[in-house]
Amino acid sequence: MLSTMLEFAVILGLMTGLAILMGKWLTRVFTGRNHALAERATYRLLGIDPTETMGWARYGSALLLSNAAMMLLGYIVLRLQGFMPLNPLELSAQTPDLAFNTAASFITNTNWQAYSGETSLSNFSQMAVITFLMFVGATAGVVAAAGFIRGLSRSNAADIGNFWVDFTRMLYRVMLPLCFGMALVYFWQGMPQTLSSEALATTLEGAQQQLIVGAVASFESIKHIGTNGGGFFSMNAAHPFENPTPLTNMLHILSMLLIPSALTYTFGSMLMRRRQGWVFFGTFLVMFVGFLSIVYTAEQSGNPLLTRVGADQVLSATQSGGNMEGKELRFGIADTSLFVTTTTGATTGSVNAMHDSLTPMGGFVPLAQMMLNCVFGGDGVGFINLIQYALLTVFLVGMMIGRSPEFLGKKIEAREIKLVMLSVLAHPVCILGFTALAALWPDTLNSLNNQGPHGFSEVLYAYTSGTANNGSAFAGLNANTPFFNTTIGLAMLLGRFFTMLPMLAVAGSLAMKKNIPAGAGTIPTATPLFMFLVVFVVLVVGGLTFLPALALGPLVEQLQLLTGQTYK
Amino acid sequence: MTQVQTQTKMPFLFVGLLRPVLISAAFFMLLTGLAYPLFTTLVANVLFPFQARGSLVERDGLVIGSAVIGQHFTRAEYFQGRPSMTLGADPLDPSKSVAQPYNAGSSGASNLGPTSQKLIDAVALRVDAYRQQNGLAADAQVPVDAVTSSASGLDPHISVANAQIQVSRVARLRHLPEADLLKLVNAHTEQRTFGLLGEPRVNVLQLNLALDALKPAHQPPLAASE
Numbered sequence: 102m103l104s105t106m107l108e109f110a111v112i113l114g115l116m117t118g119l120a121i122l123m124g125k126w127l128t129r130v131f132t133g134r135n136h137a138l139a140e141r142a143t144y145r146l147l148g149i150d151p152t153e154t155m156g157w158a159r160y161g162s163a164l165l166l167s168n169a170a171m172m173l174l175g176y177i178v179l180r181l182q183g184f185m186p187l188n189p190l191e192l193s194a195q196t197p198d199l200a201f202n203t204a205a206s207f208i209t210n211t212n213w214q215a216y217s218g219e220t221s222l223s224n225f226s227q228m229a230v231i232t233f234l235m236f237v238g239a240t241a242g243v244v245a246a247a248g249f250i251r252g253l254s255r256s257n258a259a260d261i262g263n264f265w266v267d268f269t270r271m272l273y274r275v276m277l278p279l280c281f282g283m284a285l286v287y288f289w290q291g292m293p294q295t296l297s298s299e300a301l302a303t304t305l306e307g308a309q310q311q312l313i314v315g316a317v318a319s320f321e322s323i324k325h326i327g328t329n330g331g332g333f334f335s336m337n338a339a340h341p342f343e344n345p346t347p348l349t350n351m352l353h354i355l356s357m358l359l360i361p362s363a364l365t366y367t368f369g370s371m372l373m374r375r376r377q378g379w380v381f382f383g384t385f386l387v388m389f390v391g392f393l394s395i396v397y398t399a400e401q402s403g404n405p406l407l408t409r410v411g412a413d414q415v416l417s418a419t420q421s422g423g424n425m426e427g428k429e430l431r432f433g434i435a436d437t438s439l440f441v442t443t444t445t446g447a448t449t450g451s452v453n454a455m456h457d458s459l460t461p462m463g464g465f466v467p468l469a470q471m472m473l474n475c476v477f478g479g480d481g482v483g484f485i486n487l488i489q490y491a492l493l494t495v496f497l498v499g500m501m502i503g504r505s506p507e508f509l510g511k512k513i514e515a516r517e518i519k520l521v522m523l524s525v526l527a528h529p530v531c532i533l534g535f536t537a538l539a540a541l542w543p544d545t546l547n548s549l550n551n552q553g554p555h556g557f558s559e560v561l562y563a564y565t566s567g568t569a570n571n572g573s574a575f576a577g578l579n580a581n582t583p584f585f586n587t588t589i590g591l592a593m594l595l596g597r598f599f600t601m602l603p604m605l606a607v608a609g610s611l612a613m614k615k616n617i618p619a620g621a622g623t624i625p626t627a628t629p630l631f632m633f634l635v636v637f638v639v640l641v642v643g644g645l646t647f648l649p650a651l652a653l654g655p656l657v658e659q660l661q662l663l664t665g666q667t668y669k
Numbered sequence: 670m671t672q673v674q675t676q677t678k679m680p681f682l683f684v685g686l687l688r689p690v691l692i693s694a695a696f697f698m699l700l701t702g703l704a705y706p707l708f709t710t711l712v713a714n715v716l717f718p719f720q721a722r723g724s725l726v727e728r729d730g731l732v733i734g735s736a737v738i739g740q741h742f743t744r745a746e747y748f749q750g751r752p753s754m755t756l757g758a759d760p761l762d763p764s765k766s767v768a769q770p771y772n773a774g775s776s777g778a779s780n781l782g783p784t785s786q787k788l789i790d791a792v793a794l795r796v797d798a799y800r801q802q803n804g805l806a807a808d809a810q811v812p813v814d815a816v817t818s819s820a821s822g823l824d825p826h827i828s829v830a831n832a833q834i835q836v837s838r839v840a841r842l843r844h845l846p847e848a849d850l851l852k853l854v855n856a857h858t859e860q861r862t863f864g865l866l867g868e869p870r871v872n873v874l875q876l877n878l879a880l881d882a883l884k885p886a887h888q889p890p891l892a893a894s895e
Contacts, residue, residue, distance in 0.1 A: 108865045146696060147689040162682050163690070170694040219775050233702030265689055272697070277705060284709050285716070291737045294713035294721045299774070302725065302732045304740040305747065305877055305886075311774040312735055314723040319709040323701075336776035339820030341737040342723070347867025403813070404783045411796035412817070413810035419830035421868045426788060426817040427778050430751065430826040433868035454820045457780040458788075555782035577780030658784055667786040 102416070105435040109393065112351060112439065113386070116358045120382065123359055124366025130274050131247045131267065132371060143269050154260035157609025160248050161602050163264040164241055168208050171237050175230045176204040188223035189298050195221060202586040207234035209597040210242050210479055212324075212331030212450050212572035213563075213589060215581040219313045219334055224298050227333060232320055236280075239327025240271045242481035245601050246364055247271070249485050252608025253509055254372045256616040261608055276327065283322035286352060291345035292318040317342055321349075325356035328479040330450030330572045338440070338453040339429050350436050350453060357447040361385075361477040364484040372509065376627035381487055383632045388476045388639070389446055392466045397438040399462035400424050406665065427458030441467060446476035447483065450572025457550065457559065457575040461659035464575070468562055468651060471569035473643040474528060479570055482597075485604045487635075492521050492607070494631070494638045495624060504622040511614045520603040520610070527599035528568060529646045535564040535588050536650065542584055550577025553668035554661065558654035563589055568596030726874070734874055739825040741771040742877065745802060746842040746886055748827070748835050750873040751814055752795055754779045755822035776821045792816050803838050826870035829858055843884050853879055 136144070136151060144151050155163070178185065182194040195203060199215055206213040212235070216222070222231065244267040252261040288294045293314040300312045313334065320333045321343055334340040344350055362382060369378020401423045403414030416422040421433030428437050432453055440453045445467035456467055470476045475486040492508055496518050499506030506513040539545050539560045549556040559575040566573055567589040574580070580589060625631065713721040724736040734740050742749045755777045757769030781788035795816040800809055812830040832854045840847040857876045861867050 104861070104865065111865060143696075147692050149685075149689045159682055163686055166683075166686055166690045167693050170690045171697070174694045174698060217775065217777075228706040229698060229702040232706055233698045236701035236705075237697055265693075268693075272701070277701070281705070281709060285712070288713045288717050288720050291720050291724050293723045294710050295723070296707075296710060297722070300723050300725055300732065300735070302734045302740075304734055305874070305881070306740075306742060306744060308741065310734055310738075310740055310771065312723055312725075312738060313774055316706040316710055318713060318721075319706040334776050334821075336778060336821040336823075339778075340776050341739070341821060341823055341825055342735075345724075345737045347862045351866050406783065406789050407792050407813070407817070408810075410789060410793035411800075411809070411811055412792055412813045413830075414813045417830065419833065419869070420812050420814065420828035422813060424783070424817075425813045426783075426792075427780065427820045428817075429820050429824050430814050430828060430870050431824075431867050436867055452820075455778040455780055457782060458778070458820075460783050464782075550780050551782040551785050553784065555784060558782075575780070575782075576778070577782075658782070662784055667784050667789060669786055 120362035123363035127367040128370040149265045172204045172208040185225045187225035198583045198586040202590040205590040209593045210238040211570040211593045212329045217335035224315045235329040246481035249608040252612040255612040258612045280322040284318040287318035294318040325353045328449040338451045357449045360480045361483045393442040399460045427455030445470040448479040448571040457577045461655040465655035471565045472647045510616045524600040524603040531568040548579040554658040567592035752818040753822040754818045832871040
């Protein structure tokens with residue numbers, strides 16, 4: 102118990118230190134004047150002018166169109182898998198609805214997988230489609246945040262930067278070198294990195310074992326640094342080849358938190374408002390620690406129904422105890438709980454345990470974090486989502502004291518609040534609307550792996566994960582049907598761009614405003630009080646929106662677990 | 670004049686986007702999807718060839734598995750791993766899936782929720798089997814990892830508690846003193862990394878390899894076919 106607390110404290114401490122280092126680095130990437138040689142060559146190849154300045158609409162268009170082209174290219178290569186090299190197992194191409202789902206999933210940084218990696222994708226597709234889309238999807242997210250923060254930092258300006266410059270720099274100066282360095286540690290720890298597709302073994306008892314291998318280490322590093330989360334293997338980061346040791350597990354966790362936490366520091370640096378950056382970091386951290394303690398307590402307490410049939414779930418010197426169904430022994434309860442909280446907070450979606458088998462309150466947390474979508478959040482977008490709630494907070498507080506709201510020295514007016522509300526509403530409409538549709542869809546029952554409230558949770562989780570661009574699953578749900586592939590694919594695209602684009606518009610609109618000096622009626626936003634106000638607004642808005650749906654799923658399931666009610 | 674300046678500086682929304690959009694898609698696919706993983710593979714095979722190929726363990730020149738992947742032990746004279754829910758193609762009808770524990774070609778889990786009767790029944794059955802196999806009392810509590818299935822279906826480890834309970838069975842069947850086996854289990858117990866990360870654990874394949882080295886199994890490995 103004590104060692105668990107110490108472990109959590111050490112990892113969160115490391116995260117904080119890395120946030121400062123990475124935050125400084127990102128600031129230089131976003132504000133540096135000089136272009137490196139490789140970058141200048143790339144600009145020539147793309148035929149762009151690095152000195153062009155873009156308004157938010159053009160910046161957003163470039164992002165949207167380039168993402169569309171990349172998604173289309175990924176889709177085409179997936180459909181042509183049969184004609185591509187490095188496919189010795191002769192895996193056939195994905196169906197059109199599945200390939201659409203996969204391409205949409207990876208370009209939106211969701212990485213929802215309706216397929217299983219081992220039996221569906223060749224080594225070539227894992228690299229040229231999946232690894233590629235993970236890089237560009239994540240980079241696009243950070244670049245959106247770069248434009249966004251730049252917009253907030255300017256006054257009387259019509260532009261928020263140059264999309265192509267931000268994208269190229271982010272890829273060359275951050276993503277590629279970081280991922281390569283991390284891959285070195287990963288294959289040292291035991292991840293395969295080979296062009297072969299399989300290795301055959303004869304086990305000690307004489308049975309044949311087919312081991313699927315491939316370019317796993319290079320895949321894992323971008324998967325977590327990019328908060329992507331799709332697995333090379335079906336069982337994702339629970340698979341020993343994707344996550345062989347407790348050390349890789351910790352590196353996965355730190356990688357996922359790296360950029361989302363660093364952006365608060367970058368924001369503080371670029372706006373010269375460091376205290377404000379730390380207030381946002383604190384907002385993330387307070388919510389994170391709260392959710393972590395819920396998961397850990399629930400999972401360590403275990404499943405009372407299993408104790409009744411003779412399973413010993415008590416923590417001792419020789420076993421971790423707790424609810425071990427769907428968990429890996431090397432991670433036990435502590436490392437699994439931290440991973441669960443991180444992957445759904447920093448909307449990565451990688452899993453090192455099966456969320457479907459979590460206890461009801463353990464499963465409540467991933468759902469809740471994805472619904473709030475701003476407990477660190479994915480690369481770039483998590484920070485944007487937090488600012489959206491900060492704007493909402495100054496607006497609500499401003500209403501209460503009858504002053505016109507201000508934020509970062511700018512007046513917040515009807516236009517900004519309308520855009521914020523569009524983004525705030527698009528998220529639940531997408532989650533709850535699609536869940537309602539699926540609940541009415543006749544075939545849904547055939548896709549469920551569990552009955553009763555847990556079955557409802559499986560569907561709710563799928564659309565929450567898709568919309569929040571998380572990608573983890575209550576994986577018992579068979580989501581590889583045309584209905585689920587199409588609707589979850591749409592949820593991912595809507596969830597991504599209906600929050601990102603309105604918020605870019607907010608940034609563009611704030612950039613054009615002039616700075617006003619803080620007056621007596623200005624609410625100070627760089628204070629612990631404001632931090633708790635934001636947490637409060639996030640929880641109230643999220644709670645009012647999603648509690649009814651959560652009550653039908655994990656909450657009622659928890660009550661039934663206590664009374665011993667089970668389902669076939 | 671200012672007007673013209675603004676127009677050249679800030680072109681219309683989509684003007685000039687076609688070329689960078691198309692070229693960036695193709696170029697970044699080549700760079701991040703091919704150049705990066707291929708270069709990494711090259712480096713991996715120079716620096717860590719053993720791990721890069723899947724940490725394959727050989728005995729007498731025969732690949733017997735991967736050091737990080739669990740495998741299925743059914744014979745009582747071996748230490749047994751955790752229950753695995755992986756599936757494989759039915760040998761009689763390849764279009765169907767049947768239970769095939771520790772199938773490293775297709776990782777999988779039960780994905781059963783905590784209130785699933787299927788889960789409770791499966792655990793109850795495993796608890797009974799474990800008690801019988803290890804000569805425990807009919808109401809003995811069994812280490813949870815021994816009766817719940819892992820997330821990957823390929824978990825290479827068991828808890829120290831689980832290994833210690835299995836010692837007396839294996840000692841009896843192998844005609845070895847229990848003390849020697851307890852020592853072997855201790856020697857193969859991996860502690861927390863830096864005293865903090867992960868859980869104390871025993872790698873079942875490596876423990877069984879050491880066991881065979883201590884005293885070979887009764888049946889030669891290849892004689893058993895399933």
